[in-house]
Amino acid sequence: MAASAGVSIAAASFALRDKPGVSPETRDRVLAVARELNYTVNVPARSLRTARYGAVGLYLPPGSTRLPYYTEFAFGVVDAADRLGLSVILLPHRGPGDASAPTAFVDGYVVVDATTEDAGIRAILDTGRPVVSGEHMVGGDDRVSASVVSDHASAMTRLLDHLSDAGARRIGAVLPPEGTAWSHDIARAYDAWIAGRGGLPISRRIAFVPTTDEVADAVTDVLATEYVDALVVVPSGSAAPALDAVARAGRRIGDDLLLAAYVDEPMHALLAPSVTSFDLEPRDFGAACVALLAEVWDADGLDDRVRVTQPRLVVRASTTRVRPT
Amino acid sequence: MAASAGVSIAAASFALRDKPGVSPETRDRVLAVARELNYTVNVPARSLRTARYGAVGLYLPPGSTRLPYYTEFAFGVVDAADRLGLSVILLPHRGPGDASAPTAFVDGYVVVDATTEDAGIRAILDTGRPVVSGEHMVGGDDRVSASVVSDHASAMTRLLDHLSDAGARRIGAVLPPEGTAWSHDIARAYDAWIAGRGGLPISRRIAFVPTTDEVADAVTDVLATEYVDALVVVPSGSAAPALDAVARAGRRIGDDLLLAAYVDEPMHALLAPSVTSFDLEPRDFGAACVALLAEVWDADGLDDRVRVTQPRLVVRASTTRVRPT
DNA sequence: CGCGGCAGTACCGGATGTTAT
């Protein structure tokens, strides 16, 4: 390598990683030659010696791959890793039977919305390498090194406050099924907020990724149960069908009903009316996971193993009154 | 490694890769010991010697990351690679200024919907390693080793035939802008089909990922220009707003108008009426790219450098007449 | 003497500890 074109061989190694033990002029010469030959360290060769692979494994939840959220998250991870000089290996999903480790040669893993039900997740935990989870892992496992979580409880509370500020008195909700940490948090926050005001919850649970009809039925049902003047629809993709069902029920958004979704989707800005929801900022979220993983590497015992992020409420027309009360 | 627990050292290497030159019984013993110690080859160490890295770089188009299509594609690549024992490195996007290679240590790249405009793509081509592109690269480059392409021309023709079979006489189209190979193919196929029947095209071009209003305006415009009894809306996400605009124009789908989208989206099955479109089968498409890359590795001179796949037309209610003509 | 089966060993490219200057 540059050593031949330069001077020594081990000296070059020192120069390139600018460690002490080499004269400034030698270092400069080495760096110059290295740049000229556009030399790149051979990562595999280095990892042979250092047992560091310069790579992080990324495990996205199987099945949910159609939600744009995860793609954004993935690129948040990739870009943050890139800035640290790391590669991201996108890990394959494992069927229930196949517990082989998705990939061995990484320095750590980032997983998101994980469950211990998942054989792939278990295989990852079994490697013993650092694992950072985005959102709490359902069924928790103390082998998770650290987590970045959104404060869904506080977010839901803020959303309900926002609706209340806009004049809502009776707020209904269409919720996802229990089974993930965040749906649990949201449901609890809703119940608590309602209870705190001496009210009774008016909610329905539908699927995680519901069909149009399922959403429509739930919305219609909630609207028919009791008079509500605001509605929060949480499951992904339910904003559009909810708007539809609301119109068919003869209610008018911004007039006698406010509507908010939960997870923001590009479509929400395009609907008529546009729909209020939370930007979970998946890119930043992914980047935060990588940053936390890097901290885990640096510090052995991380005292605060959980980082909390606050979803950003994007207020749009659907929660704005046309005529002030 | 197992050599110590077994017998030799180089023999083990042969046994593990079942190469000739080792007796069946020795091989069995080695394999047994390997399994017992759950030994895994150290990929970096091997690549030091072989200059093969067991990894493929995946480059998704920057910006389009919100389309579920690409996520599906990515997992098609990952799963196919996994079956070949390869890892997939998700490559970061590069700004216009930064032409550094996204990652050096891969055996080849899979890119999709690429343009030579993209600095990241150029950096990938500059590595000199095999590159398989999903869809033709815009601005073509002969350093692309091979491509898997959808036959959009034939697909569009089939769609128009389908509409014609369902009784359509005048078919309008809302098209994406020129600038990608496939939008070009689709537009040409539309014009050709119309011309072949002695008609005149009735089309509008809107953005690649249009806003609701943009779609509505274009649809309204086409419907107002001239009497059309069928409409194809190509850009992603335009089905729902198109249905809306159609209703506002006083036309009834399945009655006096047929509507088809182009790229299938999960939502199309959920809309009312459900919308006909092409399933591009992105998972299979991604898998095909990996398969082709593997062929490029095996065979030096690949004679047919292009694989063609046929999109699958998913006929739904929006192109079915309620009352037969 | 030819040949299959296997042990011995140089080498891949860089990191690091040791010795020499």
Add this chain to the structure above:
DNA sequence: AATAACATCCGGTACTGCCGC
């Protein structure tokens, strides 16, 4: 004391050559 040269090692792969039949 600072710097440079050298030796070793990381874990495999792929030669060469020895051995016995």
